[in-house]
Amino acid sequence: MQTQMPGSLPDYQIDPYRLAEDDFKDMFGDIRLELINNTTQEELQPISTYYLDGQGKAVRPILTILMARAINYHKGRNVLSHSQRQVAMISEMIHTSSLLHDDVIDQSDIRRGKPSVNAVWSQKKVAMAGDYILSVACLMISRLQNDDVSIAISQIVTDLVQGEFMQLGSKETENERFAHYLTKTYRKTASLIANCCKAVAILAEVDDRMIEMAFQYGRNVGLAFQLVDDLLDFVASSEALGKPTAADLKLGLATAPVLFACEQYPELNAMIMRRFQEHGDVKKAFELVHKSNGLEQTRFLAKKHCAEANKIVQSFAKSPYQKALIIMADLVINRMK
Numbered sequence: 001m002q003t004q005m006p007g008s009l010p011d012y013q014i015d016p017y018r019l020a021e022d023d024f025k026d027m028f029g030d031i032r033l034e035l036i037n038n039t040t041q042e043e044l045q046p047i048s049t050y051y052l053d054g055q056g057k058a059v060r061p062i063l064t065i066l067m068a069r070a071i072n073y074h075k076g077r078n079v080l081s082h083s084q085r086q087v088a089m090i091s092e093m094i095h096t097s098s099l100l101h102d103d104v105i106d107q108s109d110i111r112r113g114k115p116s117v118n119a120v121w122s123q124k125k126v127a128m129a130g131d132y133i134l135s136v137a138c139l140m141i142s143r144l145q146n147d148d149v150s151i152a153i154s155q156i157v158t159d160l161v162q163g164e165f166m167q168l169g170s171k172e173t174e175n176e177r178f179a180h181y182l183t184k185t186y187r188k189t190a191s192l193i194a195n196c197c198k199a200v201a202i203l204a205e206v207d208d209r210m211i212e213m214a215f216q217y218g219r220n221v222g223l224a225f226q227l228v229d230d231l232l233d234f235v236a237s238s239e240a241l242g243k244p245t246a247a248d249l250k251l252g253l254a255t256a257p258v259l260f261a262c263e264q265y266p267e268l269n270a271m272i273m274r275r276f277q278e279h280g281d282v283k284k285a286f287e288l289v290h291k292s293n294g295l296e297q298t299r300f301l302a303k304k305h306c307a308e309a310n311k312i313v314q315s316f317a318k319s320p321y322q323k324a325l326i327i328m329a330d331l332v333i334n335r336m337k
């Protein structure tokens with residue numbers, strides 16, 4: 001049988017998850033090993049590994065692997081380096097650490113269809129286990145011994161905390177509110193993907209222009225991912241999501257669908273300002289969003305970011321990995337959970 005060269009696979013044969021399978025397999029096992037080997041505190045182990053059970057979407061490490069592979073291919077290399085694989089692991093660890101903190105802050109009951117971590121262990125232990133995951137990720141970053149990579153990945157944590165902080169406040173005017181929402185969305189979600197794409201590009205030793213392209217792909221896909229997340233909170237079933245719906249409104253958060261709906265239904269303004277705290281606010285806002293074009297406008301904005309991401313990777317050398325990055329952007333738009 002003739003061996004097919006990477007780069008010559010027809011688009012329809014490309015499944016990004018299959019393509020990343022070899023690099024990705026054992027990744028959760030390897031993360032769990034890091035978390036188990038770095039502590040003598042027995043209870044830290046089950047808490048810190050609770051969400052690292054392979055049941056998540058693993059979007060961040062898959063995107064990181066595909067970006068690394070696409071860029072390596074562009075440079076004429078067909079291997080993923082150990083350091084790049086470590087960045088993929090670190091992406092999932094930082095994300096998981098933030099989820100432990102987020103579940104405490106949001107007092108959630110359920111995530112990924114199972115009791116959330118804070119429903120099983122005390123808030124104090126969960127917060128410390130989140131810190132622990134982050135600190136092991138920091139150890140792994142240090143081992144890479146690359147200052148630029150350390151800076152890029154450290155930026156993620158600064159952004160996550162600031163994004164979460166921004167979510168606690170809101171702005172008075174509609175324009176300010178949308179700008180605030182977009183910055184928050186970048187910091188809370190897109191920065192992680194953007195900076196991990198940047199880190200693997202740095203490790204590939206490509207020029208600054210290519211590093212910036214990797215970053216911008218991640219930024220655009222990350223923004224689209226969160227816009228779709230905010231949309232799904234209004235349209236998906238709680239069974240599909242594995243967590244309650246309309247959760248953002250219940251938490252007092254006005255995301256893109258509400259902000260767009262506000263243009264058609266200005267009565268939403270007062271509800272946004274009081275963070276949907278009055279009796280009936282959540283139900284009324286939910287109905288108005290569905291009556292408005294807010295959901296379509298949110299999807300349209302997400303699609304715009306994906307188109308931008310795809311335009312960026314068009315200039316990478318043609319390879320199955322480059323095509324998979326394009327398919328991943330489409331999957332982000334069309335996902336149901």
Ligand code: FPP
Binds near residue numbers: 094
């Ligand atoms: C999920 O948001 C939460 C995040 C994407 C980021 C949370 C970040 C922090 C708590 C800052 C601290 C981070 C670290 C690493 C120490 P969501 O509540 O909108 O989504 P959900 O519905 O999945 O809970």
Ligand code: MG
Binds near residue numbers: 102103106108
């Ligand atoms: Mg939450």
